[in-house]
Amino acid sequence: MRRLLVTIRYDGSQYHGWQVQKNATSVQSVVQDALQQVLQSRPDIHGCSRTDAGVHAREYCFHFDTDHIIELDHLILAMNRNLPDDIAAGACKQVSDDFHARYSCVAKQYVYQIYNGRFRDPFHDRGWYFYPYQMDVDRMNEAAQHFLGRHDFIGFCSVGGKMHDTVRTVSEARVERDGDEVRFYVTADGFLYNMVRIMTGTLLSVAQGKKQPNEMSGLIASCSRAGAGVTAPANGLWLNRVFYENPALK
Amino acid sequence: MRRLLVTIRYDGSQYHGWQVQKNATSVQSVVQDALQQVLQSRPDIHGCSRTDAGVHAREYCFHFDTDHIIELDHLILAMNRNLPDDIAAGACKQVSDDFHARYSCVAKQYVYQIYNGRFRDPFHDRGWYFYPYQMDVDRMNEAAQHFLGRHDFIGFCSVGGKMHDTVRTVSEARVERDGDEVRFYVTADGFLYNMVRIMTGTLLSVAQGKKQPNEMSGLIASCSRAGAGVTAPANGLWLNRVFYENPALK
Numbered sequence: 001m002r003r004l005l006v007t008i009r010y011d012g013s014q015y016h017g018w019q020v021q022k023n024a025t026s027v028q029s030v031v032q033d034a035l036q037q038v039l040q041s042r043p044d045i046h047g048c049s050r051t052d053a054g055v056h057a058r059e060y061c062f063h064f065d066t067d068h069i070i071e072l073d074h075l076i077l078a079m080n081r082n083l084p085d086d087i088a089a090g091a092c093k094q095v096s097d098d099f100h101a102r103y104s105c106v107a108k109q110y111v112y113q114i115y116n117g118r119f120r121d122p123f124h125d126r127g128w129y130f131y132p133y134q135m136d137v138d139r140m141n142e143a144a145q146h147f148l149g150r151h152d153f154i155g156f157c158s159v160g161g162k163m164h165d166t167v168r169t170v171s172e173a174r175v176e177r178d179g180d181e182v183r184f185y186v187t188a189d190g191f192l193y194n195m196v197r198i199m200t201g202t203l204l205s206v207a208q209g210k211k212q213p214n215e216m217s218g219l220i221a222s223c224s225r226a227g228a229g230v231t232a233p234a235n236g237l238w239l240n241r242v243f244y245e246n247p248a249l250k
Numbered sequence: 251m252r253r254l255l256v257t258i259r260y261d262g263s264q265y266h267g268w269q270v271q272k273n274a275t276s277v278q279s280v281v282q283d284a285l286q287q288v289l290q291s292r293p294d295i296h297g298c299s300r301t302d303a304g305v306h307a308r309e310y311c312f313h314f315d316t317d318h319i320i321e322l323d324h325l326i327l328a329m330n331r332n333l334p335d336d337i338a339a340g341a342c343k344q345v346s347d348d349f350h351a352r353y354s355c356v357a358k359q360y361v362y363q364i365y366n367g368r369f370r371d372p373f374h375d376r377g378w379y380f381y382p383y384q385m386d387v388d389r390m391n392e393a394a395q396h397f398l399g400r401h402d403f404i405g406f407c408s409v410g411g412k413m414h415d416t417v418r419t420v421s422e423a424r425v426e427r428d429g430d431e432v433r434f435y436v437t438a439d440g441f442l443y444n445m446v447r448i449m450t451g452t453l454l455s456v457a458q459g460k461k462q463p464n465e466m467s468g469l470i471a472s473c474s475r476a477g478a479g480v481t482a483p484a485n486g487l488w489l490n491r492v493f494y495e496n497p498a499l500k
Binding site for chain 2: 009010011058076077080085086087088089090117118119120121122123125127
């Protein structure tokens with residue numbers, strides 16, 4: 001028996017997130033279908049996190065156990081032949097039996113992508129939130145620094161979340177502009193339900209001048225959802241990188 | 251009466267090129283439909299070039315005449331509300347009555363985009379030719395230099411072309427790698443039918459070692475289609491920039 005860690009990418013536009021759900025197509029079930037074609041049996045697969053409907057992944061990891069002796073490169077090629085165009089496998093490694101795609105993960109990086117052109121653009125459509133208004137990225141970046149460190153982020157969590165521990169440590173938070181493309185990068189040891197999308201909505205209210213960058217700390221400390229901004233749309237959000245203790249794994 | 255020059259972008263995947271055709275959806279007819287909604291009359295529109303089925307445009311220009319007094323920014327916004335997601339208007343300028351989107355054009359830049367990753371990638375799908383084999387980009391670039399200058403490119407023209415004059419002047423030809431992304435940029439005063447796709451197919455045979463870079467000049471001089479490489483797929487080709495004598499126009 002081998003435990004395999006697979007890295008995939010997907011355009012989440014057509015899926016109701018990662019997790020298998022009744023009456024909705026999930027990335028997980030489509031990946032399981034493809035593996036079933038390749039391995040001739042349907043494996044249980046364990047993802048590194050849930051992702052919301054419509055969210056994308058530049059790097060998503062899952063593991064599963066198999067007795068099949070297929071070579072790992074052949075597994076990737078065979079998976080890709082059986083996956084739809086909007087999901088692709090990119091790497092596969094054998095890992096130890098105590099490895100778990102979710103519980104062995106030490107940090108994740110998300111990026112929220114905003115297209116700040118004046119007019120919409122067909123090549124900034126999937127994976128971009130179209131926001132054609134003036135944005136002060138320096139102010140956003142100043143505000144984002146207040147997310148850094150260990151905080152109770154319960155004010156940045158939608159009510160659907162079922163977390164008992166809402167304290168997270170953010171190790172990276174920065175906003176960058178490249179022409180009309182604006183990206184908010186945030187890395188943490190874990191994320192609450194809708195946390196990055198609420199952070200983004202809050203940063204956008206700073207960009208518009210409705211909030212001041214130095215209000216952020218008080219806003220986090222208030223532990224109140226009402227203080228933060230709206231939840232930005234799912235379409236701009238990407239799970240960008242997944243970190244494990246042993247970086248040789250991927 | 252005003253003559254207006256409009257710049258659009260489009261993802262050509264779902265279209266049979268720019269030109270209106272029987273029994274096939276063209277970009278031109280979809281743009282005319284949108285303008286009809288906005289202007290309440292259907293204008294004749296004149297594009298800067300034909301593009302093949304499946305080819306994309308990062309910048310495509312057309313002109314038309316109208317008596318409508320709509321402000322130019324409003325025209326763009328109104329067009330975008332009436333266009334499908336894969337076509338977007340980006341700019342509009344008033345031009346002189348003797349301007350013609352096609353005949354006033356002094357040069358065009360195309361880019362052919364190749365995704366050279368090992369495995370296919372959902373985010374290098376539309377607009378990229380997936381080529382997972384080894385590519386020597388330095389050799390391709392060396393070969394591309396032979397395209398520069400004034401040559402008869404009849405050997406790089408598909409038989410469907412109806413050109414009587416097949417001499418063109420190429421002012422830019424270079425191949426660049428950025429990670430797994432390889433781009434072939436070519437600028438000329440005009441292009442023959444399938445010329446960039448045949449150039450790309452020829453450069454790929456150089457990349458594979460089937461042809462030598464220094465064979466290019468002889469190959470062009472032979473004026474024989476048989477000497478050049480295969481026609482690369484439409485999906486990787488983009489009309490990237492359109493140049494007019496007066497750069498203030500766009």
